[in-house]
Amino acid sequence: MIVAERKPLEQISSMIESNSNVLIVGCGECVTVCSAGGKKEVEILASAINMLRSKEGKPIEIRQETLERQCDAEYLEQLRGFIGEYEVVISMACGAGVQFMAEKYKNSLVLPALNTKFIGVTEEQGVWSERCHACGDCKLHLTGGVCPIARCSKSLLNGPCGGSTNGKCEISPDVVCGWQLIIERLSDLGQLEKYEEIIPINDWSTNRDGGPRKVVREDLRL
């Protein structure tokens, strides 16, 4: 899932300082699961903004909505009837949701309430960590199912580097060395010979280096 975190309240409130009404829109997908921008978080943000503004003596009208998701036009369409009544819209979706809403509603000012962090997993309740960089050329079959791009701080394809100590990365003792994980996993799978194969220089054009990416499936287009 895409993992995100709410921006500091101060930053959000400064974006809407001069507005007297606001529509807060949550997203029912990834950000609901990582407790950053679902229905519950919309309610909390609305309550916080309401209190903050009442305290300053500048009350604000707030409407709360949570869509199934904000990265698909048919769900965004549900806002069509009333979005125009609001001076400003705060989206609690990831960066994709915020942008797509702004694209669909050209006359509305759409602002982000979250910082989108990474593609990751729920390690345990309340703990999320990164697993994928969306590099566009998956190498997990070569590395025992542990990603060298996302899990190694330097994204080395033939690691580990000299900074790996006791299985930890040199950037922090809390960060596990990705290549340590790869070697352990390959040993467990009896595939350590794969470690001997040199992975060639990476073609980063499938990553962001090639510019904004797009997938087109002609067979699915209407």
Place this chain on the structure above:
Amino acid sequence: MRLNYPPNVKIIKVPCTGKVDVIHLLHAFERGADGVYIAGCLEGDCHFLRGNLRARKRVEYTKRLLDEIGIGGERLQMYNMSAAQGPRFAEVAREMTERIMTLGPNPIRAKNREP
């Protein structure tokens, strides 16, 4: 025991403090409460095992949120006591009332009261 405690304390019963969520606490302040405290069972004594521990974590989170809002996290407090500790209940009610009296009214209400 017929113990006395300040009459300004309004009691809201919940099945377990584990039921208390961040939004419930925020709504209380939003609607003008000057202070809120949660009286959970003693730690380790939760019938549902972790209800009171969850409540404590939510209270800690909400305190930080109240600080961010500018209402002040010190207006919210988690306490633990057993059903057999009547005197402790009354003591906590007095303690919290005193704390809130010192802090003054909820800034939201204070603002609304201004001419």
